[in-house]
Amino acid sequence: MSPGTTAPPLDVASIRADFPVLAQQINGHPLAYLDNAASSQRPLQVLEAIQNYYTHDHANVHRGVHSLSHRATDRYEAARETVRAFINAASVREIIFTRGTTEAINLVAFSLGQRLQAGDEILITAMEHHSNIVPWQLLCERSGAILRVAPINDAGELVLPEFMALLGQRTKLVAITHVSNALGTVNPVKVIIAAARSRGVPVLLDGAQAIPHQAVDVRDLDCDFYAFSGHKMCGPTGIGVLYGREAVLRDLPPFQSGGDMILTVSFKGTTYNELPYRFEAGTPHIAGAIGLAAAMDYLTRLGLPAIAAWEAGLLSYATGLLLQLPGLSIVGTAGDKASLVSFNIAGIHPHDLGTILDQRGVAIRAGHHCAMPVMERFGLAGTARASFAFYNTRGEIDQLLDALRLAQRMFA
Amino acid sequence: MSEPVRELTDLYRQIVLDHSRHPRHQGRPEHFNREAEGHNPLCGDKVRIYLQLQGNLLQEVAFEASGCAICLASASLMTETVHRRPLLEARASVEQFDRALSTGAGATLTGDLAALGGVSQYPSRIRCATLPWKTLLAAMDASSATVTTEQESTQR
Numbered sequence: 001m002s003p004g005t006t007a008p009p010l011d012v013a014s015i016r017a018d019f020p021v022l023a024q025q026i027n028g029h030p031l032a033y034l035d036n037a038a039s040s041q042r043p044l045q046v047l048e049a050i051q052n053y054y055t056h057d058h059a060n061v062h063r064g065v066h067s068l069s070h071r072a073t074d075r076y077e078a079a080r081e082t083v084r085a086f087i088n089a090a091s092v093r094e095i096i097f098t099r100g101t102t103e104a105i106n107l108v109a110f111s112l113g114q115r116l117q118a119g120d121e122i123l124i125t126a127m128e129h130h131s132n133i134v135p136w137q138l139l140c141e142r143s144g145a146i147l148r149v150a151p152i153n154d155a156g157e158l159v160l161p162e163f164m165a166l167l168g169q170r171t172k173l174v175a176i177t178h179v180s181n182a183l184g185t186v187n188p189v190k191v192i193i194a195a196a197r198s199r200g201v202p203v204l205l206d207g208a209q210a211i212p213h214q215a216v217d218v219r220d221l222d223c224d225f226y227a228f229s230g231h232k233m234c235g236p237t238g239i240g241v242l243y244g245r246e247a248v249l250r251d252l253p254p255f256q257s258g259g260d261m262i263l264t265v266s267f268k269g270t271t272y273n274e275l276p277y278r279f280e281a282g283t284p285h286i287a288g289a290i291g292l293a294a295a296m297d298y299l300t301r302l303g304l305p306a307i308a309a310w311e312a313g314l315l316s317y318a319t320g321l322l323l324q325l326p327g328l329s330i331v332g333t334a335g336d337k338a339s340l341v342s343f344n345i346a347g348i349h350p351h352d353l354g355t356i357l358d359q360r361g362v363a364i365r366a367g368h369h370c371a372m373p374v375m376e377r378f379g380l381a382g383t384a385r386a387s388f389a390f391y392n393t394r395g396e397i398d399q400l401l402d403a404l405r406l407a408q409r410m411f412a
Numbered sequence: 413m414s415e416p417v418r419e420l421t422d423l424y425r426q427i428v429l430d431h432s433r434h435p436r437h438q439g440r441p442e443h444f445n446r447e448a449e450g451h452n453p454l455c456g457d458k459v460r461i462y463l464q465l466q467g468n469l470l471q472e473v474a475f476e477a478s479g480c481a482i483c484l485a486s487a488s489l490m491t492e493t494v495h496r497r498p499l500l501e502a503r504a505s506v507e508q509f510d511r512a513l514s515t516g517a518g519a520t521l522t523g524d525l526a527a528l529g530g531v532s533q534y535p536s537r538i539r540c541a542t543l544p545w546k547t548l549l550a551a552m553d554a555s556s557a558t559v560t561t562e563q564e565s566t567q568r
Contacts, residue, residue: 027418349479349480349481351455351479351480351537351540352424352480352481355420355423355536355537356420359418359420366455367454367455367456368456381456381478381479382455406420410420410429411481
């Protein structure tokens with residue numbers, strides 16, 4: 001990811017003091033948490049926001065006449081405004097709280113999917129996470145639509161001409177990841193969105209891996225949907241966001257149904273609430289939304305350009321160091337890459353690497369990363385993946401390298 | 413938080429490393445009359461077991477596998493254990509092995525299998541070791557279905 005040019009550097013030592021979870025020993029070694037693409041850690045500021053909410057302000061939202069309910073509603077809606085500002089959406093009506101990226105994508109697959117007919121096409125890429133594949137497969141089963149998959153090259157980059165060739169008359173939706181979780185590839189989403197929109201095709205971006213690492217501006221991107229999770233960006237689990245362009249959301253039928261999403265319910269017929277509430281059935285994850293807003297405030301205070309710059313430094317340091325190891329190959333070598341390295345070491349299965357590294361305090365992910373088609377594309381059972389956040393240090397990458405050397409000695 | 417002190421050398425003992433590097437009875441044999449496939453969807457390990465059953469005797473036991481060192485070593489050590497043994501004895505070995513690992517009682521394993529005892533201290537790796545054995549059981553039962561280590565839950 002291209003770092004900002006004028007970003008002030010991060011004071012990582014003081015940042016780490018905000019993350020008490022990082023200051024622990026694992027199997028007798030200091031924890032080096034390099035599994036941020038799976039889930040990041042939370043700073044005290046997020047934990048305190050949640051604690052504060054439950055300690056002082058909790059009640060159900062949008063229905064009470066009493067003071068606590070007003071307070072909870074105010075805080076929940078203030079969180080929505082924080083999200084709007086964070087991604088520069090035009091209106092809070094475009095911010096739908098969900099359980100996470102997966103539910104956000106399922107919402108679109110369900111609601112937008114109701115318009116699809118047999119023979120319509122949905123265009124994705126070969127680098128998608130399962131959560132941006134399976135909802136479309138199910139939709140295709142329901143509707144008779146066809147799933148088209150644009151290929152990736154040996155570097156793990158989208159083959160743009162092939163993608164453009166697949167973008168056709170029958171394409172009714174483009175659903176593509178902003179950043180690949182298995183490879184780190186940053187997709188040229190602006191080019192893709194411009195091409196799709198010029199043909200009147202809406203675009204959904206899976207932003208789960210992008211939003212923790214770079215400033216996202218949905219109006220600048222001009223996408224129709226942007227889905228992301230709280231827990232990968234220092235927020236709570238169980239909360240995520242679907243941004244939807246108001247003009248598109250307005251015409252979509254509801255997703256889940258129940259309380260809060262209705263205006264009136266009668267056995268003669270039910271009318272639905274306005275945006276965004278029409279898409280938020282049931283009591284929402286109020287504390288989750290408040291925690292997510294606190295995480296966004298935290299990231300904003302650090303500055304996303306500064307975060308991107310620090311992580312770009314970690315990525316190039318790690319890449320250089322890892323390539324010194326004999327037999328190590330990096331999977332995913334795109335020109336524009338987020339701060340993660342997927343790799344294999346000849347003669348050592350990723351699962352064994354994961355266990356050996358854990359014994360040295362280094363937490364990484366080993367396996368298919370919920371992107372089995374990517375593994376299939378590269379003919380691999382899996383990879384080991386180290387993924388970095390702004391609180392990681394070069395020292396932790398050195399620790400990773402030492403542990404990998406130990407694995408190589410053991411398996412020599 | 414007190415974690416049990418675990419040493420990597422308990423998991424990756426010399427015998428385990430040796431069997432993972434040079435698995436015995438690996439490869440599809442010329443003659444077999446039973447086979448079964450096992451799969452661990454969590455980590456992608458795959459095992460295929462081939463048996464030549466003669467009466468009640470496991471005349472030949474062989475495997476093909478793509479997996480981690482623990483899975484390969486376990487498959488290799490398993491074939492050594494049950495090769496040319498009566499069916500009933502092989503079943504008892506499977507049950508004993510599975511119980512030892514799943515109850516944290518790896519230390520009760522004897523012979524070369526004792527080398528896999530350390531796996532019982534690594535909960536995330538127990539399935540790697542038990543997959544070949546579950547697959548052997550399926551082959552002995554002549555069950556045609558693919559075995560997975562996730563029988564209780566639906567695959568995600």
